[in-house]
Structures are given as C-alpha cells and as structure tokens.
Amino acid sequence: MRWIWIDKFLEFRSGDFARAVKNLTLAEEHLHDHYPGFPVMPASLIIEGMAQTGGILVGEAKNFEEKVVLAKIPKAEFYGVACAGDQLIYDVKVLDLRAEGAVVACKAFVNGLETLLADVEIVFAHLDNSRANQLFGPKNFVFTRQLLGILDLAKAQQASLAEPAKPN
Amino acid sequence: MATQEEIFKKVQSTLVDALGVDEEQVEPGSTLQGDLEAESIDFLDIVFRLERNFGITIPRGELFPENLTSDASMIADGKLTVKGIEELKSRMPYADMTEFAKNPVVDNIGDLYTVDMLVKYVADKLASK
Numbered sequence: 001m002r003w004i005w006i007d008k009f010l011e012f013r014s015g016d017f018a019r020a021v022k023n024l025t026l027a028e029e030h031l032h033d034h035y036p037g038f039p040v041m042p043a044s045l046i047i048e049g050m051a052q053t054g055g056i057l058v059g060e061a062k063n064f065e066e067k068v069v070l071a072k073i074p075k076a077e078f079y080g081v082a083c084a085g086d087q088l089i090y091d092v093k094v095l096d097l098r099a100e101g102a103v104v105a106c107k108a109f110v111n112g113l114e115t116l117l118a119d120v121e122i123v124f125a126h127l128d129n130s131r132a133n134q135l136f137g138p139k140n141f142v143f144t145r146q147l148l149g150i151l152d153l154a155k156a157q158q159a160s161l162a163e164p165a166k167p168n
Numbered sequence: 169m170a171t172q173e174e175i176f177k178k179v180q181s182t183l184v185d186a187l188g189v190d191e192e193q194v195e196p197g198s199t200l201q202g203d204l205e206a207e208s209i210d211f212l213d214i215v216f217r218l219e220r221n222f223g224i225t226i227p228r229g230e231l232f233p234e235n236l237t238s239d240a241s242m243i244a245d246g247k248l249t250v251k252g253i254e255e256l257k258s259r260m261p262y263a264d265m266t267e268f269a270k271n272p273v274v275d276n277i278g279d280l281y282t283v284d285m286l287v288k289y290v291a292d293k294l295a296s297k
Contacts, residue, residue, distance in 0.1 A: 074213060
C-alpha cells in the first residue's frame with residue numbers, strides 16, 4: 001500500500017493555494033473494513049489527504065528545503081460522508097507561512113464544489129534542521145519521491161495539455 | 169486605540185480557539201502551560217493567531233524566547249543564577265518575574281507564560297504600530 005491520499009493536483013499556486021482530487025474506489029482495502037457493507041472514507045484519511053495537499057504546498061514555497069510536519073489540527077468539522085464511487089476535492093489555502101511553520105485552511109467537497117464535506121485547519125511545523133539531521137539524517141524524509149511525484153505528474157499533464165495534439 | 173480590556177477579550181478568544189478551552193478558564197493570571205495545558209506546538213499556533221487577529225508581526229523568539237537555558241553559566245543546581253534571571257528579564261520583558269525570582273527553579277520558567285503576558289505584549293505591539 002502506498003501512503004498517497006490524493007490522486008492529482010488540479011490547481012497549484014505557489015505559496016498560496018492548491019486544489020487536489022481524490023477518487024474513492026472499492027479497490028481500496030480500507031473501505032471494505034470501514035465499514036463492511038457501507039464503504040465510507042474515514043475522516044482521518046480525508047484529513048491526511050488535505051495534509052498532503054497542504055504539506056506539498058507549504059514545502060514547495062521553500063523549495064522543499066524544510067522538513068514540513070503536521071503539528072496540529074486546531075479544527076476539523078465534518079458535515080457528511082463520502083462513499084466508494086464519490087470524488088473528493090480538497091481546497092487548501094495558506095493562511096500564514098513563516099520560518100517556524102505554516103497554517104492552512106482546508107475544505108473538502110464531494111462530487112463537485114457544491115457540497116461542502118469538511119472544514120479543517122492544519123498547522124505545520126518546520127523541523128529544526130540541525131536537530132532533524134541528528135535524528136533522521138540529512139535526507140528529507142517528508143518529501144519522498146513518491147509524494148513529490150504527484151506534483152511532477154500535474155506539471156507533466158499541464159505541459160502536455162499546453163502542447164498541440166499531434167496526429168498518430 | 170484598543171483598551172486593555174478589548175485586547176484581553178481578543179486574546180481570550182484567541183486562546184479559546186487555539187487551545188480548545190472555555191472562555192471562563194482564560195483569566196489574566198492563567199498560565200498557558202499549567203492552567204490552559206498548552207503544549208510546545210500550541211505556541212506556534214498562538215503566534216499565528218495573534219498575528220492574524222491583531223494585525224501585528226511577531227518576530228521569531230520575541231514572544232516565546234527559544235533556547236532560554238542553553239547557556240550553562242545561567243544555571244546552578246537547577247535554578248537560574250543572578251545572571252540568568254537578568255537575561256530572562258531582558259528576553260521576557262512582558263513577564264511578571266516577581267514570584268519566580270524568589271525561587272527561580274528552571275522547571276518553573278513555563279509559569280511565566282501567562283495570559284497577562286500576552287496582553288501586555290500585544291498592547292505594546294499595537295501602541296508601536
């Protein structure tokens with residue numbers, strides 16, 4: 001299992017805003033356990049998807065030089081559920097970004113932008129680089145190739161859309 | 169110009185949002201860590217919220233100083249030395265040191281972070297805007 005809880009970026013404005021999409025399918029094992037016969041996306045994984053969207057947004061603002069970790073969720077309000085077959089859209093806006101960390105406001109919508117599913121606020125901290133290097137080494141364990149691949153994919157898709165289609 | 173009471177009310181609501189406490193729990197003398205159970209990461213959240221709510225800029229380490237006890241010459245037998253207390257006063261000018269200075273146990277430094285300290289800090293920031 002890969003710990004990636006967003007499928008694609010739909011929009012990315014550096015240091016400001018990101019919109020990502022997450023499709024829910026019955027191929028995902030956890031939906032069969034949560035709950036048997038009623039496959040609902042766990043709220044914790046929706047928050048994780050928002051945190052990945054926000055974490056990449058915050059990390060990119062500093063060229064992924066900081067180790068950005070989820071520090072606190074001061075607010076998480078859910079107004080409904082999302083089931084297998086639904087599509088989630090995560091909107092994440094940077095409220096504040098400074099040397100020590102960042103705070104983002106997130107909204108989750110289900111099946112379009114009309115139905116608000118969740119309203120969440122996330123505080124990220126930048127790990128102290130000298131201490132983090134002692135504990136984890138110089139490698140940026142937060143922004144793995146796998147996670148950053150989502151951003152690369154979005155860039156590649158954007159580039160391919162910008163190019164005129166070539167006949168086969 | 170906001171009055172002290174107006175600033176307190178806004179600091180109070182800031183702490184209610186940041187720490188999930190009830191409004192009645194937030195009194196001028198409440199300590200952030202002891203009474204309101206703030207953890208270290210909450211300090212970052214509080215800084216973010218104060219900046220947004222009051223439209224002020226809080227430079228890193230100005231409100232909540234970092235590495236306060238990293239200098240060994242400032243501590244002896246678990247207490248701050250005279251030099252240590254002077255250093256602390258200069259780095260936390262908004263904190264009330266009266267009680268702490270009588271028995272300056274390092275582990276009690278956290279008690280200096282009070283609601284009143286935040287109010288004084290914000291008032292000073294707003295006055296110098």
